[in-house]
Amino acid sequence: MIAAILVMAIGAVLLGAALGYAAIKFKVEGDPLVEKIDAILPQTQCGQCGYPGCKPYAEAIAKGDAEINCCPPGGEEGIKKLADLLGREFKELSGEHGIEKPKSVAFIDEQTCIGCTLCIQACPVDAIVGAAKQMHTIIASQCTGCELCLPPCPVNCITMEPITENVETWKWKYPVFPLHPAGTTH
Ligand code: SF4
Ligand code: SF4
Ligand code: SF4
Numbered sequence: 001m002i003a004a005i006l007v008m009a010i011g012a013v014l015l016g017a018a019l020g021y022a023a024i025k026f027k028v029e030g031d032p033l034v035e036k037i038d039a040i041l042p043q044t045q046c047g048q049c050g051y052p053g054c055k056p057y058a059e060a061i062a063k064g065d066a067e068i069n070c071c072p073p074g075g076e077e078g079i080k081k082l083a084d085l086l087g088r089e090f091k092e093l094s095g096e097h098g099i100e101k102p103k104s105v106a107f108i109d110e111q112t113c114i115g116c117t118l119c120i121q122a123c124p125v126d127a128i129v130g131a132a133k134q135m136h137t138i139i140a141s142q143c144t145g146c147e148l149c150l151p152p153c154p155v156n157c158i159t160m161e162p163i164t165e166n167v168e169t170w171k172w173k174y175p176v177f178p179l180h181p182a183g184t185t186h
Helices: 002-025 032-040 054-063 075-086 118-122
Strands: 104-108 158-162
Touching: 032 054, 032 075
Parallel strands: none
Antiparallel strands: 104 158
């Protein structure tokens, strides 16, 4: 019995050592250039650049597979930052990817919502709460303004509301303190 326990203990130690060695040996380092590019992108995760999110677009830029002017939410300011970082020439925002719009957050007309949950499934950042056949609402502080919840809504009860941009409400990446016209967040 004691021998069996000893064998199991030694086996566990050896396995742990092997896993630790493998973790160090095969550790995948993040690409610092990708991280720097991603830090400039607005993290809206809207896909307008043609990639399934900001990180994949950052990776494509770093590889030289994508132009720096394909992100409408980042706009001209974002393109300038990317051009500075990468030593590339500034280009106007590529029209085929969309236009630069004021920073906005989504708002659900809760009286009209039928609780189909399609918007929840479309939201890439879990900014919508609700349950089947219950009204849904947006957590404004989480909403990146990507507009991906608009097309699936069968009753068109989601609208985008521009947020006031000033030193208190503006943040480059996320609209953290969006102001509703009534002075409340949704
Ligand atoms: S268009 Fe810009 S904000 Fe949207 S996913 Fe691409 S990089 Fe991110
Ligand atoms: S609530 Fe709509 S606009 Fe806001 S992040 Fe989610 S999908 Fe995008
Ligand atoms: S998609 Fe529209 S109707 Fe369906 S839950 Fe979302 S807001 Fe309500």
